Amino acid sequence: MHKGALPGGEAMTKTMKSTTLLIVALLAALGLIASACSSDDTADAGTTQGPQIILGAQDFGESAILAEIYSQALADAGYDTRIQTLGGFRDISMGAFASGEINFAPEYVASLLEFLNDNAGTASGNLSTTLAELQTELEPLGLEALEPAPGVDTNAFVVTAETSERLGITKLSDLANLDSPIKLGGPADCETNPFCIPGLRSVYDVDLSGSFVGLDSGVVATALGNGEIDMAVLFSTDGRIASENWVLLEDDQNLLAADNIVPVVTAELIDAYGEAMAKVVNAVSQKLTTPVLIELNRQFDVDKQSARDIAAAWLADNPIG
Amino acid sequence: MSAIGEFIDYVTTAGNWTGPKGLLRLTVNQLLVSGIAVVVAAAIAVPAGLGFGHVRRGGLAAVSVANIGRALPSFAVLVLAFGVFSQAGRGLSIWPTAIALTLLAIPPMFTNTYTGVRGVDPRIRDAAAGVGMRRSQQLWKVEAPIALPLVMTGIRVSATQVVATATLGAWVGFQCLGTLIFEGFAQQNDGKIITGAVLVSVLTISIEVALSKLERRLSPWATTPSGGPVDEPPDPTLASPFHPGRPA
């Protein structure tokens, strides 16, 4: 489920709720099995001494690909790494940091900030201020954000080329000119997410709450392609936007925030490996541009390749250091 | 607030019960889609099971085929069904969920019906033919009623599975009790999640209980303890009507 990565989900309360705990336990168990099955992820534990780097991957393609890329790059540089598969909710990955099950996770600057600050709405399109606020939130948790990548993955409001032409819409502000609300489909949190329906209402003065249908992220694109919904909430890096020739409506009034890819690590990891590790990670991040993300996601969603193969091929074509 | 508190809060808010996404509407939809699936599945699986069981051949292969449906993950079937219906522009309707649930419901009904008919004591089949019943009468007057308890068990197992699984419909845009769970997770709303889970459980258990009662009602003979009374000892005066006058 993709929605864990969406910005602005209601933040986790300090004491975990009982249902959440249950799910955490369940998924942790699944994760243990998954990690047991993939123990060969552990690359040559050769040159570098210190704690194992455990990367948390949420259960959607981009998260898995990014975890693989960072893991393989670090392994190539001589670090002992493995990947811990997590559920689709952000409170699980944050819980995994707290319990020591992971010490590294590819994250999104604005979404993580909004999650940690209880949806205060301070995330904006300005990357540096948003990143600074994120570091402030991370510090008391013993976490640190490394350099963000240029690549951004935000909510993307997407229509088919045919709809775009028929209704004459290319940017979000065009939605206000329509006679009747456009039919929107997307993950269920869109109804409460400040960067989705509430944001469209406040920034663009368009109320789509009555014409919204919540869908599993796996079928949103199907529904759009078959014309069952007029507009889909996807990720800006979704590979199908390019392959299907869909139109990503321009965020002309800056509703969406700076959701750049950012590796989050524990302070303990920084203490152990210092600049050497950060250098490897930052070198990877630097190359992760939005077009790169779109292509990697396309290989996953459209070509149905595995995250590990995609990561290995990309690293081979783009050697680090 | 505790999870229980949020649940109580949610269900005691009158506004949550009404409207297009109110609890009443969602419950009705959950029952509606389950009802369609169970009826359609029964219309396919029960006659097929009766037929294969009656002719007593090809059934094992058929059971294997039917059970493929059981091995497929319901969610995968649902997504596939959505894709198929979506191509006809009917993805956002009751049908993907109804069809996926139908496929889920068929195997237990078919297997139980087939087993029930196939398992009728050969002596009873013999007796049915021997007293002069036609083939159709043998099936409808003897084999089917004797298989009925198992058929009903199949329907009950299917129905409870279906009602519980109908929850998944929410993930492909079908408004049902699952919508509460689907949205509750995405929106971090425990009240919604628990309300959905509790209502689904209540429905499932109610249907289980109701169908168990119906099952017993339809086949009163099946609950009679087997093993009747022992034959009474014969009356000695009847054993031999003529006593030779033996010396006293």
Added chain:
Amino acid sequence: MDAAIVLNDVTKQFPGSADVAVGHLSLSIATGTITVLVGPSGCGKTTVLRMVNRLVEPTSGQILVEGTDIRSQPVHELRRRLGYVIQQTGLFPHRTVADNIATVPGLLGWDKARTAARVTELAELVGLAPDLLDRYPAALSGGQQQRVGVARALAADPPVLLMDEPYSAVDPIVRHRLQDELLDLQQRLGKTIVLVTHDVDEALRLADRIAVVNVGGRLEQYDTPTNVLRQPASAFVEQFLGAERGLRRMGLLHVADVTPSGGAIVSPTDTPATARSAMAAANMTWVGVVDDGRLLGWVDGGDLNGQATVAEAELRPFTTVVQPATVLREALDVVVTSPMLAAAVIDPDGRYLGMITIDQISDGLR
């Protein structure tokens, strides 16, 4: 007597089997009799029975029921005229006893009142208490279930009753009683009954005629039970009947089947001299005393010492008495355990018919 069922050169070979189950069997079954097909298991006797109601179709040959070829009418109509009782009854577990009995009337479309009256009548006929009618078969004892099976077979008053190992599931005591009931039923209703069993004693007990069947459905002998016992047609029959053929035969014959001797008899007013000469004539040491056709007792020869009449001598009561209906086997027991090695035959009215000894019994068996 007419033949109710005729088998003409009937053969049955099951598909996939090298041997014939029944080979070239011809058999004629008389109306109103009990015919028992008996033989070891797997001999094809059940197949013979099932060919009559077409649960098994013959490979070749012809079967007539009441003069018409059984293939000349729809099979379900044929079967409704042939009552069918099977091993462990085959009762329908989902129907009450009454509904089980009413099966064939239901198929024939009888109205409710007629059916109900018939069910009541049959329940009484086979000895089922009325309160059992509303129960399901599972709540009945084995013997009760067997009676329901017979009542169901008789419901539409079929002329023929086919019974396949009907008593194999009940214990020996109950079996004995059910057999008596069947004989009684047969006397009252005069049905043609064909019964299959592997139990020689059952066959001997029930049959008017026994068909001894060997493996492959070969008819080894077809005769009355006593004839089969007296003169087995083959080594197979002899072996199948087992030991004690003479005793078994005596189990089937009655005192009435042997001719009693007059014995040494005097009247109470006869003199001792008359008695002595009667004893001498019969080569006996005692004499029976009969007055007006009734046996008063007996007088030992040694007690006759100068009395004026036999009546004055010590009259001892006669304790070894049999009746004409007494089974010969029991009569033999009485004779051999009596001090005088003889038994008096007295009819149910108390009339003296004569004496039997080992000699008379042995003559009767010849």
